[in-house]
Amino acid sequence: MKDIILYGSHYGSARRYAEKLSEQTGVPTVSYKDTPALSDRKTIVYLGGLYAGGVLGLIKTLHGFSLQEGQKLLLVTVGLADPDEPENQDNIRASLQRQLSAELLNRAKIFHLRGGIDYQKLSFAHRTMMKLLYQSLRRIPLEKQTAENRAFIETYGKQVDFTNFEALEPIIHEIQR
Numbered sequence: 001m002k003d004i005i006l007y008g009s010h011y012g013s014a015r016r017y018a019e020k021l022s023e024q025t026g027v028p029t030v031s032y033k034d035t036p037a038l039s040d041r042k043t044i045v046y047l048g049g050l051y052a053g054g055v056l057g058l059i060k061t062l063h064g065f066s067l068q069e070g071q072k073l074l075l076v077t078v079g080l081a082d083p084d085e086p087e088n089q090d091n092i093r094a095s096l097q098r099q100l101s102a103e104l105l106n107r108a109k110i111f112h113l114r115g116g117i118d119y120q121k122l123s124f125a126h127r128t129m130m131k132l133l134y135q136s137l138r139r140i141p142l143e144k145q146t147a148e149n150r151a152f153i154e155t156y157g158k159q160v161d162f163t164n165f166e167a168l169e170p171i172i173h174e175i176q177r
C-alpha cells in the first residue's frame with residue numbers, strides 16, 4: 001500500500017504546500033480532480049483551500065469513503081484566517097463537521113496552515129463574494145468583529161501571503177510515524 005497527498009486548490013497555496021510536502025516525504029501528490037483510488041492507500045493526506053468554511057474538493061473526494069483498519073487520514077486546511085486564534089480553529093472544526101461523517105472526522109488527524117490571497121487574481125465570482133462580505137462586515141464596528149473578520153477586513157483588496165513551509169513539520173512527522 002502506498003501513501004498519497006491530495007490537494008484542492010484554486011489559486012495555488014494548497015498546491016504549493018502539497019508539492020513541498022511531497023518533496024520532503026517522497027509521497028506523490030495529485031489534485032483531487034484526478035480522482036485517484038483511495039482504497040489501497042495507507043496514509044491519505046488531503047490539503048485543501050478554505051472557501052466559505054468549506055475545504056475545496058473534500059466532500060467530492062471523501063463522499064462514501066470510510067477508513068479501513070490500518071489506513072490513516074490527515075486533513076490539512078489552508079486558509080487566510082490565523083489558525084493560532086482558537087476562535088478560528090473552532091470555526092473551521094465546526095464547518096468540517098458539516099463536510100465529513102463523524103466517523104471520518106474522529107479518526108482524521110487535523111492540521112491548519114495559512115495560505116494567502118491576491119485580489120487581482122481572483123475570479124469574478126470570488127471577487128464578488130468577497131466584495132459582498134466586505135460591504136456587510138464594514139457596517140459592524142471593528143471592536144465588535146471576530147478575529148477572522150478583522151483579519152479579512154485588514155487584508156481586503158490586497159495581496160498577502162502567509163505561507164510558511166516550516167509549519168509542515170508536524171505533518172511530515174505524522175506521515176513518517
Ligand SMILES: Cc1cc2nc3c(=O)[nH]c(=O)nc-3n(C[C@H](O)[C@H](O)[C@H](O)COP(=O)(O)O)c2cc1C
Binds near residue numbers: 009014015050051116
Ligand atoms: C471566495 C473566498 C472565500 C474564502 N473563504 C475563506 C474562509 O472561509 N476561511 C479562510 O480562512 N480563508 C478563506 N478564504 C481564503 C483562502 O482560503 C486562501 O486564499 C487560501 O490560500 C486559498 O487556497 P488556494 O490558493 O490553494 O485555493 C477565501 C477566499 C475566497 C476567494
